[in-house]
Amino acid sequence: MTIYPALFIDVGKVRHNAQIISGLLGRQGMRLVGVAKGVMGHVAVAKAMVDGGATAIGDSRTETLRQLRDLGFEGETVLLRAPSPSRALEAVQVADVSLNSEPATVRLLGDAASRLGRRHSVILMVDLGDLREGVIVEKASEAAREMSKVPWIELIGVGVNLACYGGVVPTRDKMETLLSVRKQIEAVVGKPLVRVSGGNSANMPLVLRGEIPQGVTELRIGESILLGTEAVERTAVPGCHPDAFTLAAEVIEVAEKPSVPAGKIGQNAFGVVPTFKDRGRRRRAICAVGRQDLDPDSLSPLDNGIEILGASSDHLICDVEGARQPVKPGDILSFIPGYSSLLRAATSPFVAKVVRG
Numbered sequence: 001m002t003i004y005p006a007l008f009i010d011v012g013k014v015r016h017n018a019q020i021i022s023g024l025l026g027r028q029g030m031r032l033v034g035v036a037k038g039v040m041g042h043v044a045v046a047k048a049m050v051d052g053g054a055t056a057i058g059d060s061r062t063e064t065l066r067q068l069r070d071l072g073f074e075g076e077t078v079l080l081r082a083p084s085p086s087r088a089l090e091a092v093q094v095a096d097v098s099l100n101s102e103p104a105t106v107r108l109l110g111d112a113a114s115r116l117g118r119r120h121s122v123i124l125m126v127d128l129g130d131l132r133e134g135v136i137v138e139k140a141s142e143a144a145r146e147m148s149k150v151p152w153i154e155l156i157g158v159g160v161n162l163a164c165y166g167g168v169v170p171t172r173d174k175m176e177t178l179l180s181v182r183k184q185i186e187a188v189v190g191k192p193l194v195r196v197s198g199g200n201s202a203n204m205p206l207v208l209r210g211e212i213p214q215g216v217t218e219l220r221i222g223e224s225i226l227l228g229t230e231a232v233e234r235t236a237v238p239g240c241h242p243d244a245f246t247l248a249a250e251v252i253e254v255a256e257k258p259s260v261p262a263g264k265i266g267q268n269a270f271g272v273v274p275t276f277k278d279r280g281r282r283r284r285a286i287c288a289v290g291r292q293d294l295d296p297d298s299l300s301p302l303d304n305g306i307e308i309l310g311a312s313s314d315h316l317i318c319d320v321e322g323a324r325q326p327v328k329p330g331d332i333l334s335f336i337p338g339y340s341s342l343l344r345a346a347t348s349p350f351v352a353k354v355v356r357g
């Protein structure tokens with residue numbers, strides 16, 4: 001018997017999406033690093049990515065990479081968030097490669113690698129304007145020179161991450177800049193950098209237009225595999241399934257109520273003063289799931305006659321006036337999660353994870 005709320009994971013669809021994307025990248029000379037952090041590194045999902053052609057698995061957290069290793073994953077692992085200095089040993093234990101911007105941290109990784117007797121590879125992250133991680137272009141050569149001198153550490157490449165904090169859109173120009181930074185660094189360290197890690201799912205529009213310049217060797221892709229969308233305008237990647245994940249929740253109350261609250265309106269549970277449109281009395285259903293498990297603004301009902309009105313920590317309120325079937329307590333409503341809902345559902349201990357396909 002399924003316990004609700006539940007996140008249904010169709011690993012066949014994840015594998016298919018990974019196949020489509022690894023095919024697209026492969027034809028343009030790039031390999032696919034499958035990113036599983038949107039589902040807390042779920043092992044069946046990571047495995048489906050590898051079955052679909054990903055040649056490595058990336059995640060931001062050492063805990064999830066360790067879990068992958070403990071469950072027998074033997075492929076290449078990439079730590080996407082720069083290692084915390086206090087966790088350098090852990091980083092080297094669970095990741096073959098890490099993305100870095102601080103030479104001092106890379107020295108700690110070198111100490112850890114030497115203690116463990118296992119070499120560790122680093123990619124130097126360059127900030128090309130998004131203002132999240134990375135050294136600025138003018139400092140790249142100096143940082144690379146310091147990293148390349150650390151014993152037990154292999155500086156294997158450069159990378160960039162856009163569209164995550166500043167919303168900066170990846171362009172051919174940005175990719176060319178990254179390639180020129182690589183060239184500059186190669187001249188300084190006196191050896192070739194074999195990896196150029198060009199970005200995330202926000203690079204997919206460039207891939208689809210064939211605009212990634214030669215020399216970029218890999219992309220780190222999560223969202224496009226998981227949800228079938230690119231991350232600039234959230235349009236569909238042709239051929240990918242949009243419903244590899246569905247979130248299902250149980251109805252606990254159905255009632256006809258006014259569409260505007262009665263009384264003086266102040267802040268709701270999350271510090272926002274809500275506004276309402278008077279649509280008269282409407283049939284509403286409450287599902288036993290809430291902001292602890294999902295983001296109501298990143299969720300689409302499978303039945304497009306159902307509308308999400310809002311959520312508190314533990315209640316999701318839907319307008320079911322136009323539902324295809326009359327809704328009653330005990331019924332299960334299904335939704336397609338966006339990235340933010342997927343992240344929360346995957347992380348919430350209250351949401352059962354059910355693997356199918």
Ligand SMILES: *Cc1c(COP(=O)(O)O)cnc(C)c1O
Pocket residue numbers: 035037038060080081099161199200201202220221222223224231
């Ligand atoms: C999360 C992340 C990715 C993957 O992002 P998606 O948009 O899910 O493809 C890639 N690189 C880094 C550094 C990340 O933090």
